Amino acid sequence: MRRRNQDAVLQTLKVESKSELLAFLLEQKVRKSRNAVKSLLANKVVRVNEKAVTQFNEELKAGDIVTIHKLSANSNANKLKGLTILYEDPDLIVVDKEAKLLSISTDTEKRQTAYSILSEYLKSHDRNARVFVLHRLDRDTSGLMVFAKDQEVQERMQKFWDYTIRKRSYIAIIEGNLEPADGTITSWLWEDKNFVMHSSPVDNGGQKAVTHYKTIKANEWLSMLQLDLETGRKNQIRVQMQQIGHPIVGDKKYGSEINPIKRMALHANELVFIHPGTKERMEFKSPIPKKMQELMK
Structure with a gap:
């Protein structure tokens, strides 16, 4: 069970007229975005008359007191x-x-x-x-x-995956440097009986895979790329990098011969999708792991 520290009150708000909780919090501008407000509810830091509430449609009446509490920085709440x-x-x-x-x-x-x-x-x-x-x-x-x-x-x-998922971006560190530094890789993928994927630059009847890449930084031996998936095939990035002669660092299965950080240098850093219920655009980012950043120093 996760422990939470919610004793510190950040805001105290009095309800003046009947409303639903989410609408009230948005009207009061307790956070800059709708997603941020929803995260407050999900993290149980919103209380109505001292009772933690997570439901967006909680009915409020005039005179109710809504408080926003702070999660302790060291609580590891999530x-x-x-x-x-x-x-x-x-x-x-x-x-x-x-x-x-x-x-x-x-x-x-x-x-x-x-x-x-x-x-x-x-x-x-x-x-x-x-x-x-x-x-x-x-x-x-x-x-x-x-x-x-x-x-x-x-x-x-x-x-409705192709409609729902608006962006899937990865950060990868590959062996060598790409020429051109930015571009698109299009290939056709298939899987052998040993569950290993293969990539062909020409249509061989396999699944079409499209990856857009941009070099973020590079040194003499390695390059850090941002990769945006147009398609989401199994092992798409890994096998395409192998195909063009620049395997992902640490990816022994697909051609890498070095593993300085004891893991594959591939990180899913950005995800954007349309919420299936609310139809809102949801955007999430994850920082590049320190070990991957240190490879490029």
Whole structure:
């Protein structure tokens, strides 16, 4: 169970007329964006008459007192083993996953996965709660993931994935330098019987994969890239980097022969999507891990 310290009151607001909680908080401009206000509710730092409230549509009446409390900086309120919760509402939960943690279970690892950790976390608050996978990150890839908390939400998002997901960006450190420094890689991917992906620069009947890249910084041996996915194929970035002769640092499976930071240098740093319920544009960013930054010093 996560511990929270909410004793410090940041704001005290008096309700003058009947309203719903979310509308009231937006009207009072307690935060700059709708998403930020929702995060306050998700983190249980909003109280109505001294009672913590998370429901957006909580009915307020004239005379109610709404207080906004502060989370202790060292409370690790959103920290779970291997991941950090960035956002949560009744439909979705967005997390920042650490490297070395599987997204979902495999034949050899059943328990310690992002899925199982989130499932345990949700059940600690509601034994009937469930979590549903929307997409995956490789074990050695860190960064942003979104899960559904309802099967209908999962099905809706997956059915309209190309519309729902507006941006998926990664940071990678690759071996060598790209020429040109910025550009687009288009290839066709297929998987062999050993579950290894292959990439062809010409259409061979495989799945078309498109990745836009931009060099952020480079030295004599390595380059840091921002990669924006136009398509989301299995191991897309990894196999395309191998194909063009610049594998991702630490990616032994796809051609790298060096591993100075004991992990693959790939991080999902930006995720933008349309909320399936509210239709709002949701934007999340995750900082580049220190070990990856230190590689480029």
